[in-house]
Amino acid sequence: MLDLTYETPKPKVIAGAKHDWELVIGLEVHAQVSSNAKLFSGASTQFGNEPNANVSFVDAAMPGMLPTINEYCVEQAVRTGLALNAEINLWSAFDRKNYFYPDLPQGYQISQLYHPIVGEGEIIVDMAPGIARKVGVERIHLEQDAGKSVHDMDPNMSFVDLNRTGVALMEIVSRPDIRGPEEAAAYVTKLRQILRYLGTCDGNMQNGNMRADVNVSICRPGQYEKYQETGDFSHLGTRCEIKNMNSMRFIQMAIEYEARRQIAIVEGGGKVDQETRLYDADKNETRSMRSKEEAHDYRYFPDPDLLPLEIEQAWVDDIKSTLPELPDEKKSRFVNDFGLSEYDASVLTAESENAVFFEEVANGRNGKLAANWVINELFGRLKKDDKGISDSPISPAQLGGVIDLISSDAISGKIAKDLFEIVYTEGGDPAQIVEDRGMKQVTDTGAIEAALDEIIAANPAQVEKAQQNPKLAGWFVGQVMKATGGKANPKAVNQLVAQKLKG
Amino acid sequence: MSIDKDTAARVAKLARIKVEEDALPALAEEFNTILGFIEQLNEVDVEGVEPMTSVTPQKLKRRVDVVSDGDQQDKVLANAPDAREGFFAVPKVVE
Numbered sequence: 001m002l003d004l005t006y007e008t009p010k011p012k013v014i015a016g017a018k019h020d021w022e023l024v025i026g027l028e029v030h031a032q033v034s035s036n037a038k039l040f041s042g043a044s045t046q047f048g049n050e051p052n053a054n055v056s057f058v059d060a061a062m063p064g065m066l067p068t069i070n071e072y073c074v075e076q077a078v079r080t081g082l083a084l085n086a087e088i089n090l091w092s093a094f095d096r097k098n099y100f101y102p103d104l105p106q107g108y109q110i111s112q113l114y115h116p117i118v119g120e121g122e123i124i125v126d127m128a129p130g131i132a133r134k135v136g137v138e139r140i141h142l143e144q145d146a147g148k149s150v151h152d153m154d155p156n157m158s159f160v161d162l163n164r165t166g167v168a169l170m171e172i173v174s175r176p177d178i179r180g181p182e183e184a185a186a187y188v189t190k191l192r193q194i195l196r197y198l199g200t201c202d203g204n205m206q207n208g209n210m211r212a213d214v215n216v217s218i219c220r221p222g223q224y225e226k227y228q229e230t231g232d233f234s235h236l237g238t239r240c241e242i243k244n245m246n247s248m249r250f251i252q253m254a255i256e257y258e259a260r261r262q263i264a265i266v267e268g269g270g271k272v273d274q275e276t277r278l279y280d281a282d283k284n285e286t287r288s289m290r291s292k293e294e295a296h297d298y299r300y301f302p303d304p305d306l307l308p309l310e311i312e313q314a315w316v317d318d319i320k321s322t323l324p325e326l327p328d329e330k331k332s333r334f335v336n337d338f339g340l341s342e343y344d345a346s347v348l349t350a351e352s353e354n355a356v357f358f359e360e361v362a363n364g365r366n367g368k369l370a371a372n373w374v375i376n377e378l379f380g381r382l383k384k385d386d387k388g389i390s391d392s393p394i395s396p397a398q399l400g401g402v403i404d405l406i407s408s409d410a411i412s413g414k415i416a417k418d419l420f421e422i423v424y425t426e427g428g429d430p431a432q433i434v435e436d437r438g439m440k441q442v443t444d445t446g447a448i449e450a451a452l453d454e455i456i457a458a459n460p461a462q463v464e465k466a467q468q469n470p471k472l473a474g475w476f477v478g479q480v481m482k483a484t485g486g487k488a489n490p491k492a493v494n495q496l497v498a499q500k501l502k503g
Numbered sequence: 504m505s506i507d508k509d510t511a512a513r514v515a516k517l518a519r520i521k522v523e524e525d526a527l528p529a530l531a532e533e534f535n536t537i538l539g540f541i542e543q544l545n546e547v548d549v550e551g552v553e554p555m556t557s558v559t560p561q562k563l564k565r566r567v568d569v570v571s572d573g574d575q576q577d578k579v580l581a582n583a584p585d586a587r588e589g590f591f592a593v594p595k596v597v598e
Contacts, residue, residue, distance in 0.1 A: 035568050042571030051589040055579045056572035072568030093556075100519050102593045150590065151597045158597065159590035162579070297517055307563040308556050 006124075006132040012180030013221065016263040021218045023259050024227075024236050025184050026176035029191055030169045031201035032145065032209040033076045039144055039168035040067030040110065047207055051161035059166040061105035066305050073168040074309065075319060076200040077117050077142050080170055082320050083198050084137050086121025090316070092141075093308045097298045102160050103147030111171075113300045116141035117309065123174075123194070124328055125187045129342040135187055136175035145169050170201065176215065176236070179224070181252035181259075188212055188248060193327050197352050211246040215239045216258045218266065237262065238272040242279050242286055254279035258286050330355055338367025347375055353389045354379075360396030365403055373403055377420055394424045401430035410434060412441050414486045443489045445496065451483045452476065452496055466501050473497050506534040 011022045035045055041058035058065040081088050093115040096108040118140035125133045147165040149158045172191065178184050192210060195201040203210050217239035219227075227235040242258060245251045257279075262272050276296075277286040325333070327349050334345035334355075348358045348371060362370035378399060382392060402420055405411045411419060411434055419439060423430055434440055442448060455476060456463055466472040476497045480488055506514075511531040515522040522530055576589055585592040 037566070037568050037570050037572075041573075042566065042569065043573035044570040050576060052576045052579050052591070053589075054573045055575070057579075058572075060579050068564050068566045070568050071565040074565075098517070102591070102596055149596065151595065153590075154587075154592070154595075156595055157585075157587075157592045158595050159587065159592055161590055297513075299517065307561070309563055 006126075006130055009127045009131050009133055009179070009183065011224070012182070014218075014259055014263060016267050018267050020221055021259070021263050022221055022224060023180055023255065024176045024217045024219055024224055024239075025178035025180070025255060026215040026239075027174045027178065027184060027187060028213040028215070029172045029174075029188065030145075030211050030213075031080075031172060031191075031195055031203075033073045033142075033168040033170060034199060034202050035070060035072050035076070035168055037070055038166040039070055039073050039142065041166055043166070045167050047209075049163060051159075051163065054163040055165065059105070059162055061107070067110065067303075069306070069309065070168065073142060074117065074311065076168075076198075077140055077170050078311070078316055078319050079198055079323065080172070080195065080200045081118030081121060081140055082316070082323060083194055083326055084118075084121035084123060084140075084172075086137060086140065087119035088311075088316050089115065089117055089119055090311050090313060091115065091308055092117040094142075094303045094306045095300045096303045097143075097300055099298060101146065102158060103149050103162070103165065105147075105162065105165065109144050109146065110303055110306070111143035111300075112141035114302070115308075123187065123190055125178075125183060125190050126346060127183065127186055129346070133177065133179070133183055133187075135177040138173045138175050140170050140172045143169050143171055176217075176239075181255040184214060184255055185248040185252050188251060190327070193350060197324055197326055205246045205248075208246055211244050212251060214242045214245055214251060214255060214258075216242065216255055216262070217272075218259055218262045237266070238274050240272065240274065240286070241276050243276055243289065245279060247281075250279060250281050253281075253284055254286055257284060261286065324352070334358075334367075338362055338371065340367060340371050344368075344371045344375060347379075351389070357389050357392070357396055361400050361403070363400075365400060366407060369403055369407070370400075373399060373420075377417065381420075381424055393427065394420070398423050398427075398430060405430055405434055409443065409489065410440055412486060412488070412490060414481075415439050415441065418486075439487065441489045442484050442487045443492055445492055448480060448484070448488050448492055448496055451488070452480050452493075452500060455479045455483065456500060463501065470498075470501070473501055476501070506531045506538065510534075 014021045014023070032045075033039075037043060038045060038056075038059065041056040043056040043059055044054045046054065056065075058067055078088055092112055094110050095113045097111045097113065098108040100107055116139040120139070121137040123135050123137060125135050127133060145164050145167040147160055147162040149160050151158050153159050174187065178187055188210075192203040192205075195210070196203045201210060205211065217237035219236050223235045227233065240258060240262070242254050245254060258277070265272055276289045278289050279286050330349045331342070331345045334340050334348060335342055340348070347354075349355045354374075358370065358374045361374055378392065378394065382389065399420075402416055402423065405419070406413060406416050419430055419433060422428070422433055462472070462475060466476065477490070477493050480493045480497070481490070508527045508531050511527050511534060512522065514534075515527075515530070580586040580589070580591065583591050
């Protein structure tokens with residue numbers, strides 16, 4: 001299991017005009033469950049269909065239609081809860097959150113206010129090797145997504161598409177344990193990574209399949225610790241909620257802006273109003289969503305159309321037994337089993353596909369060498385082509401073949417890079433290519449010696465300089481490599497140069 | 504708990520039900536009668552009694568994750584006062 005120890009990072013401090021200030025941040029992440037059908041209807045969840053094509057009469061809230069829960073969505077919420085070491089509530093229930101908006105035909109959202117399916121858990125948020133923040137998760141509940149309004153197709157009308165209405169969301173609510181904009185982005189990154197490992201949400205933020213509401217408040221240094229001791233929120237400042245953020249960069253910018261806005265208000269003798277705000281990326285500012293305030297009285301009550309959701313412990317245990325290896329465990333295993341640095345292990349485990357690829361390459365080979373080739377050469381090359389690991393033109397077996405040729409001293413590191421490029425662009429078996437194209441390293445000291453003798457004979461002045469200053473011997477090594485087309489074994493060349501220059 | 508005229512007006516607004524000013528006192532009175540009945544129920548000692556969630560002994564029905572519905576844009580839009588290019592068209596609502 002996880003045996004990487006870590007230190008807690010320092011909270012971010014912002015200097016105001018009068019004092020220093022700290023930030024306190026909590027996030028509500030809405031993650032769309034990767035299901036085929038919606039939470040309470042049999043309509044499709046597929047993105048990009050014709051408007052209102054994915055709509056059942058349940059989603060359209062036609063009179064008399066009743067919701068029936070999608071069991072798979074329940075399973076995904078449980079799976080996510082288990083992965084966050086959270087308590088799973090075998091008895092949960094659905095409530096109605098009432099408000100009017102054109103993209104919500106029911107006039108209420110079915111959610112779980114009083115009895116969520118998942119209780120308290122935690123996420124280890126990595127900030128740097130050896131530094132991580134443990135962020136508490138307060139709860140995860142299941143709820144329906146709303147539809148989408150399009151405002152730019154007509155000057156006087158809004159256009160409503162209910163395809164998204166009723167799609168299952170997991171709302172993952174953190175404790176106010178996050179202490180800076182970078183930590184907030186890192187938290188979302190880590191949560192996204194876990195969800196993608198689990199397959200419970202695809203984490204596609206661009207399509208809005210994962211988005212965050214960010215609660216920000218400010219406090220003077222020392223106040224947060226008082227809150228932690230007492231659990232009393234009055235030690236902290238009044239929070240504002242920034243709605244619907246779907247980019248890591250914007251989350252950071254919005255928090256930074258919002259903190260400075262609150263500091264300016266408080267230092268100016270004013271009071272922060274608790275409110276919902278919207279981040280405007282074009283202007284890099286947050287602004288009040290006054291219309292939301294009016295509707296804030298949601299008049300929650302238990303949904304009479306739905307009985308309580310009761311699940312069996314045995315079913316939860318079954319789900320637990322099918323959990324994949326999670327990012328923290330995988331990272332720790334990579335450090336322990338392959339001797340990787342924590343940084344390299346983090347890079348390789350960021351996406352599970354990358355980790356699978358690496359393990360195939362590293363299997364039976366030098367782990368560190370494999371990690372270097374996967375991270376530096378392969379990822380670098382894929383990035384240049386704007387490709388993901390699943391589009392890699394070079395397979396783990398082929399990359400492993402290149403590494404085998406280095407390990408057996410058949411080719412030099414420099415030639416290996418050329419070979420990699422050939423295999424990447426043309427394909428083929430690395431060993432065969434080396435054979436066919438004469439790329440084998442020259443370890444025959446006779447041939448190297450002959451080349452070196454020639455160079456020494458042609459450059460008596462350099463020989464003299466190098467004999468006085470041994471650092472200049474490198475020039476001869478370079479010349480030999482050049483003369484042999486980079487195929488000379490560098491170790492052998494170094495030895496010979498040292499030997500010959502001694503005279 | 505007692506509902507006054509202002510609270511009745513607020514509840515009506517939240518429910519998007521138009522109530523004329525002169526009808527509000529009677530509405531508030533009706534609310535109070537209902538709440539009075541609830542308060543009477545609250546007098547019953549239910550300590551240790553599990554809340555009843557259904558009048559018939561049944562569990563929450565579940566569905567499998569299969570697409571079995573939708574693909575009926577014209578039917579969904581049939582009752583819309585205004586629909587264009589597959590969307591419901593409503594008076595502009597924008598933040």
